Amino acid sequence: MPETRSINQNLSPKLLPDFRNMGTVLRIVLLTNAVALLGALSQSVSLADLQSGLLHGSALLQPVLLSSLLLLYALNPVLARLPYWQGAAVATAIVALVTVMIDKLGGELIFVTDDIGMFRYVRHALVGAVVTLALLAYFRLRALALTPAKHEARLQALQARIRPHFLFNTINAVLSIVRADPKRAETALEDMADLFRVAMTEPRELVELEKEVALARQYLAIEELRLGERLKVNWDIADMPPDALIPPLILQPLLENAVYHGVEPLAQGGTIEVRLYRSRDELHLEVRNPAQSQTSLHPNGHKMALSNIRERLSLLFDVEAQYQVERDAGHYQVHIIIPYVKGLPA
Helix, strand or coil: CCCCCCCCCCCCCCCCCCCCCHHHHHHHHHHHHHHHHHHHHHHHHHHHHHHHHHHHHHHHHHHHHHHHHHHHHHHHHHHHCCCHHHHHHHHHHHHHHHHHHHHHHHHHHHHHCCCCCCCHHHHHHHHHHHHHHHHHHHHHHHHHHHHHHHHHHHHHHHHHHHHHHHHHHHHHHHHHHHCHHHHHHHHHHHHHHHHHHHHHHEEEEEEEEEHHHHHHHHHHHHHHHHHHHHHEEEECCCCCCCEEECCCCCHHHHHHHHHHHHHCCCCCEEEEEEEEEEEEEEEEEEEEEEEECCCCCCCHHHHHHHHHHHHHHHHHHHHHEEEEEEEECCEEEEEEECCCEECCCC
């Protein structure tokens, strides 16, 4: 039986950067070029000398940077499974070896003839290793700094699932049918228990999409007890990859907002449209609900829930996550785009 951990426990942060994340790659490119610029500035005595230094330095730096990023991208799954210090050592060795190889292949075309011999290769390899270690230290400190924010966002997600109005509404709905339909009341209580159990015991950062959909259906079944035929849901999941990984408790809050801010205020009710699909290397989640012009019945909860989702997506996927909101006269739609990740979470 797998071990279950409480959300209140300290989970080990992923200190080694994800070399397949666009935000990580952009930071590496910008920081590396910034270090190269500072190095050229410190050694230059004139503008012409600076331009020459940047030109010669970039001739070696850019091929090394591109080749190293490609290798780290390919080896990212292997590095992610290694202990931090082993992964950092492997990444540093990769950069040093790439630097030496590119220097040996094209260094004679870049550097002056008097800059030859083993010392040049050793010097460039050491510079590459030191810059790599400095970048890894930056990402380690950044991961440690973001860990409290991730835990806080997770706790906020937990609190959102045990809001008093949801608990009281569910209990009242169950009491209203407990005599007329005891089997349905029992199922509703089991669904509510499953919702709370997942919120309190799920320690992973990512879960399978099919499990998130199953949890969302359980939530909607509870709300149907209260709203009856006023609540209708259309699921468009024919193109949904069931094994895709997403942050837990992302879809259900979107549906909760659609119920409370879209369907419930309307006397005749309405239809929530859910579309989940994959497009190339991206996973799309769309939730569309009817909207009215007047102020929502629960404005504060609406803003807090959506802000929490945006924060969690940013912490997990950096710039690769997109959160789009569209409004028109009669509808409100949230469209989330995240990288398509397949497999079991680490």
